Amino acid sequence: MATIKTVAFIGLGVMGYPMAGHLAKQGLTTRVYNRTSSKADAWVSEYGGSAHATPREAAEGADLVLVCVGNDDDVRQVTTGENGVLHGMADGSFLVDHTTASADLALExxxxxRQQGIAFLDAPVSGGQQGAEKGALTIMCGGQQAHFDIVEPVLDHYARAVTLVGDASSGQLTKMVNQICIAGLVQGLAEGLHFAEQAGLDQQQVIDVVSKGAAGSWQMENRHKTMIADEYEHGFAVDWMRKDLAICLSQARHFDATLPVTALxxxxxxxxxxxxxxxxxTSSLLKRLRKVQ
Structure with a gap:
């Protein structure tokens, strides 16, 4: 299959909704499913395509099925479950899971x-809702090179970087590294801003200075203003970050890796x-420090 023309997108949350929208804008025939059907209907009203009652129905006739849901159990429900996409996909089609999930699930x-002649890539994303809306996500993929080469042009529609990092499950393992690094960065930024506030410094001025040096980061650039303003009703939810960190810590125990900062x-x-x-x-770690004082 050299060209992908029909896609199914399963899961229209804050990430999936705009990601699927980018595919429709590029002229791909896009079939969607969402657990809350009204969300799927709203998507179709905005982008066209078609909404379906089950993941299986959405996947029927699709060259590529993309999944972006909440956790391992959600992925299983929409893929291998009774009305999951694997019951509707054809031999030679492709399944890509964008959910941040466990490495074990990716291997599963x-x-x-493989048993059905379907190509699989685990492909978690980084960049948050803003990245999804702007089509500027970073996607880390696990799977076979030949499959990746066919799917990559589709993923490029909502990404600024798409990289194959290894065999199946490598994408999920790389996303764990991403979340481990973010946890430490956000806590460091929260502590720095808290220290500046307690010292009576102009927090914005401090960030303007230190962001141009070795302390600079994506988190600092994109989150410092709302942190200073004590605004957190946006972005990547703490609940989801704890889900991700639980995956990281569980995997670390399997590898005998030590993650003291992540655990803290x-x-x-x-x-x-x-x-x-x-x-x-997730930047609301500063809220916790302000509450402690």
Whole structure:
């Protein structure tokens, strides 16, 4: 299959909705499914394509099926479940899972797909809702090179970087590295801003200075203003970050890897949840420090 013309997108959350929209804008026939059907209907009203009652129905006739849901159980439900996409996909088609999930699940899906003659890539994304809307996500993929080469041009429609990092599950393992790094960066930024505030410094001026040096990061550039303003009703939710960090910590135990900072920041996020901030952006770690004083 040299050309992908019909795609199915499963999961129209804050990420999936705009990602699927980019595909439709590029002229791909796009079939969608969402657990809340009204969301799928709204998507069709905005972008065209067609909404379907089950993942299986959405996948029927699709050259490529893309999944972007919440966790391992959600992925299983929409892929191998009773009305999952694997029951509607044809031999020679492609399945790409954009969900941040476990490496074990990626291997499980790879095996299931091989048994049906379907190509599989685990392809978690980074860049958040803003990246999805702008078509500027970073996608880390696990799978076979030949399959990646065919799917990559489609993923390029909502990404600034798409990279094959290894065999099946390598994408998920790389995303774990991403989340481990983010946890430490956000906590460091929160502590830095808290220190500046307690010292009576102009926080914005401080960021303007240090961001031009070795302390600069994506988190600093994109989150410092809302952190200073104590605004967190946006971005990547703490609840989802804790789900991701739980995956990281579980995998670390399997590898006998030591992640003391990640484990500590995970508990700090638990504090934020207790403050009622489960849906706040991950940068709300600063909120916790302000509450402590």
């Amino acid at each position: 899906l790879d095996t299931a797909c 920041v995970d508990q700090f996020y638990a504090d934020v949840q207790r403050l009622g901030g489960g849906r706040w952006d």
